[in-house]
């Protein structure tokens with residue numbers, strides 16, 4: 012509760028006035044689980060279907076004359092003016108390039124490789140729940156993340172499925188069985204879902220930085236990058252897009268504010284960062300379990 016109170020007063024100092032602390036039984040107003048001693052509700056927040064967001068943005072981009080080329084990964088960047096981007100079957104030249112491949116870039120941004128680490132996380136989605144059951148789990152349709160080091164996160168979908176995610180695979184590998192890894196987490200929050208079927212399961216990678224802050228910057232005068240949202244990129248990648256656009260148009264101040272944040276290498280460097288982070292995470296997960 013101390014940490015939640017601390018977050019609330021810090022954010023309020025920065026002007027965020029739509030936060031509400033809930034203690035004890037009050038939590039049930041938002042989450043039908045006995046797992047929590049308290050909660051911080053952000054009344055300015057929301058949740059969305061990220062694939063639909065991407066599809067909508069693709070339509071918007073094409074309507075403005077932009078072109079999208081799928082299944083043509085850039086395999087090499089030849090810096091210069093213009094920049095030449097090589098793909099398996101061709102190349103593209105550009106006056107300016109924005110590198111936003113995040114956890115999937117695979118070596119194309121060597122300057123930053125030791126300063127971030129791809130991590131896998133996974134999600135399961137139940138069969139559609141009755142309206143009564145869905146309203147018992149999340150009465151006000153909020154999206155939730157818990158306060159653990161390896162956190163669980165969940166929300167309802169538009170067709171009343173419970174979408175439940177959690178866990179981290181350092182290095183970015185997927186679990187062999189996502190349902191086996193995530194279902195027990197879901198049941199410890201909502202034991203009444205014991206007989207509910209899981210219809211979908213998937214995983215993907217996000218990019219973790221040591222200080223959990225995003226990496227914005229430039230390689231040289233015409234190649235920009237934005238990455239490393241540490242699992243919270245749905246909103247922050249949009250801020251990145253806005254600030255990259257600003258800086259390309261000559262207004263550099265807001266982009267530079269982020270670019271000046273210093274980023275340290277992940278402990279262990281490229282070779283040992285995965286086992287060392289897994290050991291560190293094990294330690295913090297243990298502390299979560301022991302509630303210390």
Ligand SMILES: Cc1cc2nc3c(=O)[nH]c(=O)nc-3n(C[C@H](O)[C@H](O)[C@H](O)COP(=O)(O)OP(=O)(O)OC[C@H]3O[C@@H](n4cnc5c(N)ncnc54)[C@H](O)[C@@H]3O)c2cc1C
Pocket residue numbers: 083084085086111112113114115116117119131132133134164176213214215216217218237238239240241242243244245246247248
């Ligand atoms: C299971 C899961 C749950 C998550 N939940 C949340 C959440 O609840 N809230 C939240 O804010 N964030 C969440 N995240 C994190 C969020 O998805 C990322 O932070 C966000 O997608 C980052 O956006 P991005 O555009 O930088 O990278 P991405 O969305 O990863 O997009 C990168 C794109 O670059 C392309 N690319 C990569 N390399 C190349 C190349 N060489 N050539 C051409 N194209 C390339 C990739 O194909 C991909 O399309 C979650 C992530 C996962 C995996």
